[in-house]
Amino acid sequence: MSTVETVRFKLMPGTDTTDFETLDRRVEDDYMAKRPGFLSREVSRSDDGEYLVIVHWATPEDADATMEGFFSAAETQDFLAAVDKTTVASGRYARVTR
Template sequence: MSKTIEIVTFRLASGVTDEAFTAETMSMEREFLGKLHGFLDRDTGKSKDGDWVVVLHWASPEDAQSSMDKFVGNEGTKTFTDMIDMPTFKMTRYELRDHYE
C-alpha cells in the first residue's frame, strides 16, 4: 500500500464567512476526520481570489476511499458540506512518489 495525497478545491457557498467555515472545518477535523483509520494530516488554505484548497494525506488509497464513503451523507459532516459551493468542488487523489522534509 502506498500513501495517498488527496487534493480538494472549492469555493464557499454564498453567505458563508471565512471565519464560520474555518471554525466548522476545525470542528469537523477533530470530531470526525481525525478519528478515521489511515488519516495522517490535513492542511487547509485560501487563495487571494477566494478559492479554497484542502490537502489530505492518507496511509493508503483504501483509507482515502473509506473516508469518503463515511463522509458523504454523514450527519456529522452536513454543516461542513453545506458551507461549500458544490458545483466548484473538485477532488483528485495521487499516489505518493516522493516526500522530502
C-alpha cells in the same frame, strides 16, 4: 504507499469565512482525524476565496472508506452546507518517495 487527496472549492455566497473555518476545524477533529489511516490535513485559501484541502492517508483504501461515509456523516453536514458544490474539484495522487 501513502495517498494524497486534494479538494478545491469555494463557499456558498454569504458564508462567513471565520464561521466556515470553525466548521472546517470541527470536520477535521470530529470526523477526519478519527478515521483509520488518516495522517494529516492542511487547508489553504486563495485571495479569490478558493479553498485547497490536502489530506494525507496511509493507503488508498483508507481514503476510500472515509469518503464513502463523508457525505452522510452527521459531523460533516454543516461543513457541506457551506460549500458551493458546483465549484468542487478533487484529485488523488500516490506519494512519490525519493
